[in-house]
Amino acid sequence: MTITPNHVGDNQFSVHVNEANGKPYTAIQQVELSFASKTVSQGAEELRLLPHAPGVYAANGLALSGGGRWDVSVDILTSDFHDVMTTFPIHVGQ
Numbered sequence: 001m002t003i004t005p006n007h008v009g010d011n012q013f014s015v016h017v018n019e020a021n022g023k024p025y026t027a028i029q030q031v032e033l034s035f036a037s038k039t040v041s042q043g044a045e046e047l048r049l050l051p052h053a054p055g056v057y058a059a060n061g062l063a064l065s066g067g068g069r070w071d072v073s074v075d076i077l078t079s080d081f082h083d084v085m086t087t088f089p090i091h092v093g094q
Contacts, residue, residue: 009064015033026055031074031076033075039068069089
């Protein structure tokens, strides 16, 4: 997962999904991000990513509404309806 420029406001969010052999994993129905601030009490925001290239899903969004520590959860729904989740702790600049 990459976040550019990783600051408060508009960012580009991108998730690259690969198989164990490094090839792009393309049997995906949906990729969604959930954002939860660890420093500001607020409801979690969600952002659905769109296919950008084989195994790459991306979107722009305003989900990072404050600086500090955040947890970004990546939820991937595969074509055979398996749900794969992982969470990345990040620090957002001001």
